[in-house]
Amino acid sequence: MDYFLTEEQEMIVETAREIAREKIIPVRAELDEKNEFAASILEDIARADLFGIFVPEEYGGLGGGCFEIVLALEELAKGCVGVATTFAASALGIFPVLIAGNEEQKQKYLPDIAAGSRWAAFGLTEANAGSDASGIQTTAVLDGDEWVLNGTKQWITNGGEAQIYTIVALTDPSKGARGASIFIVEDGDPGFSYGKKEDKMGIRSSATRELIMQDCRIPRDRLVGRKGTGFITVMKTLDVSRPGIASLGVGLGQAALDEAVTYAKQRVQFGKPIIGFQAIQHMLADMATQVEAARALVYAAARHIDAHPKNMSKVSSMCKVFATDMAMKVTVDAVQVLGGYGYMKEYPVEKMMRDAKILQIYEGTNQIQRNVIGQELNKEYA
Amino acid sequence: MELLVCIKQVPDAKDVRLDPRTNTLAREGVESIMNPFDRHALEEAVRLKEAHGGTVTALSMGPPQAEAVLREAIACGADRGVLVSDRAFAGADTWATSYTLARAIDTIGSFDLILCGKQAIDGDTAQVGPGLAARMNLPYVTCVQKTRDVVDGGIEVERMMDDGYDVVRLPLPALLTVVKDINEPRVPSLKGKMKARKADIPVLSAADIGAEEACIGLAGSPTRVVNVFSPEPRGDRKIFTGTAEEQVDQLIEHLRDFL
Ligand SMILES: Cc1cc2nc3c(=O)[nH]c(=O)nc-3n(C[C@H](O)[C@H](O)[C@H](O)COP(=O)(O)OP(=O)(O)OC[C@H]3O[C@@H](n4cnc5c(N)ncnc54)[C@H](O)[C@@H]3O)c2cc1C
Ligand SMILES: Cc1cc2nc3c(=O)[nH]c(=O)nc-3n(C[C@H](O)[C@H](O)[C@H](O)COP(=O)(O)OP(=O)(O)OC[C@H]3O[C@@H](n4cnc5c(N)ncnc54)[C@H](O)[C@@H]3O)c2cc1C
Numbered sequence: 344m345d346y347f348l349t350e351e352q353e354m355i356v357e358t359a360r361e362i363a364r365e366k367i368i369p370v371r372a373e374l375d376e377k378n379e380f381a382a383s384i385l386e387d388i389a390r391a392d393l394f395g396i397f398v399p400e401e402y403g404g405l406g407g408g409c410f411e412i413v414l415a416l417e418e419l420a421k422g423c424v425g426v427a428t429t430f431a432a433s434a435l436g437i438f439p440v441l442i443a444g445n446e447e448q449k450q451k452y453l454p455d456i457a458a459g460s461r462w463a464a465f466g467l468t469e470a471n472a473g474s475d476a477s478g479i480q481t482t483a484v485l486d487g488d489e490w491v492l493n494g495t496k497q498w499i500t501n502g503g504e505a506q507i508y509t510i511v512a513l514t515d516p517s518k519g520a521r522g523a524s525i526f527i528v529e530d531g532d533p534g535f536s537y538g539k540k541e542d543k544m545g546i547r548s549s550a551t552r553e554l555i556m557q558d559c560r561i562p563r564d565r566l567v568g569r570k571g572t573g574f575i576t577v578m579k580t581l582d583v584s585r586p587g588i589a590s591l592g593v594g595l596g597q598a599a600l601d602e603a604v605t606y607a608k609q610r611v612q613f614g615k616p617i618i619g620f621q622a623i624q625h626m627l628a629d630m631a632t633q634v635e636a637a638r639a640l641v642y643a644a645a646r647h648i649d650a651h652p653k654n655m656s657k658v659s660s661m662c663k664v665f666a667t668d669m670a671m672k673v674t675v676d677a678v679q680v681l682g683g684y685g686y687m688k689e690y691p692v693e694k695m696m697r698d699a700k701i702l703q704i705y706e707g708t709n710q711i712q713r714n715v716i717g718q719e720l721n722k723e724y725a
Numbered sequence: 726m727e728l729l730v731c732i733k734q735v736p737d738a739k740d741v742r743l744d745p746r747t748n749t750l751a752r753e754g755v756e757s758i759m760n761p762f763d764r765h766a767l768e769e770a771v772r773l774k775e776a777h778g779g780t781v782t783a784l785s786m787g788p789p790q791a792e793a794v795l796r797e798a799i800a801c802g803a804d805r806g807v808l809v810s811d812r813a814f815a816g817a818d819t820w821a822t823s824y825t826l827a828r829a830i831d832t833i834g835s836f837d838l839i840l841c842g843k844q845a846i847d848g849d850t851a852q853v854g855p856g857l858a859a860r861m862n863l864p865y866v867t868c869v870q871k872t873r874d875v876v877d878g879g880i881e882v883e884r885m886m887d888d889g890y891d892v893v894r895l896p897l898p899a900l901l902t903v904v905k906d907i908n909e910p911r912v913p914s915l916k917g918k919m920k921a922r923k924a925d926i927p928v929l930s931a932a933d934i935g936a937e938e939a940c941i942g943l944a945g946s947p948t949r950v951v952n953v954f955s956p957e958p959r960g961d962r963k964i965f966t967g968t969a970e971e972q973v974d975q976l977i978e979h980l981r982d983f984l
Contacts, residue, residue, distance in 0.1 A: 354918050361912040392915035405915060 389459020762842025
């Protein structure tokens with residue numbers, strides 16, 4: 344379908360597609376097998392200027408928004424959702440600075456992000472605070488001209504690989520959710536270290552690691568936004584970032600569909616290619632329809648968000664739920680179309696099915712997204 | 726460091742066919758791409774520029790549509806592209822091509838290093854690089870798999886051999902032809918693509934480069950394609966040793982057997 348992209352957007356798609364084709368697809372199975380972080384691919388992505396697509400021009404970027412990120416991530420995800428997750432998590436990690444950071448912070452960090460010379464990560468989740476982020480226990484106390492952070496973040500994408508971390512910590516534990524603030528912690532800061540590295544079902548080329556802050560001392564000017572506004576910034580950040588995760592679902596679903604159709608045309612049983620069986624055709628037809636519907640919703644949501652409306656949570660959640668549930672279903676069906684071969688690691692759909700699952704879990708589970716949509720409906724129909 | 730890369734637009738290898746009547750390449754309806762070896766030559770030039778400063782100029786001789794590979798070169802990091810194009814160049818063999826490229830290079834500037842692909846995937850002769858060096862009176866090394874160092878007005882490179890490699894140091898200005906092992910070409914960048922879209926690609930004619938009519942195109946091409954076939958696997962090889970004079974004597978003696 345023609346989504347009427349601008350010439351610049353077409354170039355973003357083409358560039359990300361070339362990265363996927365030339366740099367990601369040839370090595371994705373090996374990265375998955377070895378649980379290996381794809382640092383050299385990130386350098387390729389940086390050299391192609393893709394890290395700059397959402398950074399304002401005055402900081403060395405190309406000045407795009409949510410939609411440009413969506414376009415790039417969709418193509419990268421066709422190659423490997425693990426690599427694409429690394430890109431998405433870096434964007435997620437720097438959004439708080441873009442949204443709530445002051446001019447000095449933007450000057451300091453955004454040019455490096457745009458150039459791809461430094462990557463970011465977002466540290467919210469803790470052992471006892473997943474869906475209920477208000478349960479975080481990491482604290483930050485001002486001591487003279489320094490903030491002192493204590494606590495452990497869990498399952499942080501790009502942990503140990505990124506150089507810039509945005510950390511959510513309580514500055515006033517008595518105030519609960521209103522007592523949280525966001526801080527920038529840099530690799531190498533005193534008292535900041537990395538803990539357990541996870542061994543995951545899918546997206547194995549993305550690093551997922553614990554962040555440990557033990558009397559971690561950072562300069563006073565690392566506070567992002569006003570004290571106590573941490574969760575407001577977190578919510579704004581996630582509203583803008585969720586369509587990115589949705590687009591990973593679109594790219595993955597498309598890639599699985601491509602594999603399934605290609606295979607169905609070649610595989611002969613009962614004397615004809617299996618695509619000749621209506622049962623297979625209907626499955627492929629449903630897969631294709633769902634991929635296109637998800638893409639249309641994600642693009643529309645991203646464009647809506649780029650227009651900076653007052654409320655974007657509902658559409659942001661809707662596109663995340665729809666596209667990632669789609670990706671799970673379509674990848675399972677792709678394995679089915681390939682039959683026993685689909686279950687084997689020689690064919691890429693096996694990895695795709697494993698990679699799909701995370702999309703329904705991170706950046707807010709799909710149950711939590713439905714809660715958000717439900718709450719918005721409840722308000723709208725008041 | 727002023728760098729120049731010679732880039733040929735070639736038919737996509739996936740589609741190459743020979744015209745059975747003329748024994749030449751059938752070019753109609755075949756998609757054109759940048760000669761794959763030249764992509765590596767360009768990448769090496771861009772890396773040398775990134776390391777040592779300077780500029781990268783991409784040069785191609787070909788029909789007007791060859792401009793596309795020059796825009797692609799700019800997207801991949803070249804600073805500018807120059808096309809030499811003229812009906813009078815049509816039918817050029819390697820002799821006429823190297824003459825034309827040499828005239829063009831003399832016209833557009835002076836360069837410390839000229840890079841070519843090892844060979845073009847259509848003509849496949851691997852003669853243009855060395856031919857160009859001879860025309861320009863430059864030292865050259867073919868089949869370079871690595872540029873090691875640029876020091877004291879010279880460059881040290883590794884030349885790929887069947888069993889290992891030679892390390893060769895040559896003074897600049899010089900010419901290199903490169904093999905694919907030399908690097909992993911980058912994907913064209915977004916900023917590069919935007920620059921490429923807007924870039925002015927000057928087109929030089931035979932008159933602009935002061936080319937003599939008798940030296941260009943079909944008129945300047947002594948080559949006649951008689952037959953095209955797949956060669957037999959390579960036979961015995963012989964390595965001569967001794968002083969240069971002794972080696973030449975042995976070679977002449979050896980060649981006499983075939984006359
Ligand atoms: C690979 C990976 C990478 C990650 N990367 C990051 C990162 O970079 N930064 C970061 O901060 N976090 C990250 N996370 C954490 C992720 O965002 C959380 O896992 C997620 O928010 C869910 O939290 P939980 O796993 O603790 O599940 P829980 O909150 O314990 O939920 C368990 C189950 O209960 C359901 N549930 C919980 N509450 C409700 C409710 N109110 N209504 C209905 N159902 C409910 C959930 O949907 C889920 O099915 C990552 C996680 C993984 C696995
Ligand atoms: C068997 C045979 C069939 C041929 N058929 C045809 C034909 O059908 N039609 C036709 O027009 N010509 C034909 N030619 C001529 C051939 O394409 C030319 O000789 C051409 O001049 C370059 O030679 P090459 O392709 O072997 O380049 P090579 O010597 O293999 O190229 C080495 C390097 O030189 C540089 N280079 C070569 N050509 C150019 C260029 N034009 N511009 C910039 N850089 C360049 C590149 O860096 C390239 O990597 C044929 C030649 C042969 C031997």
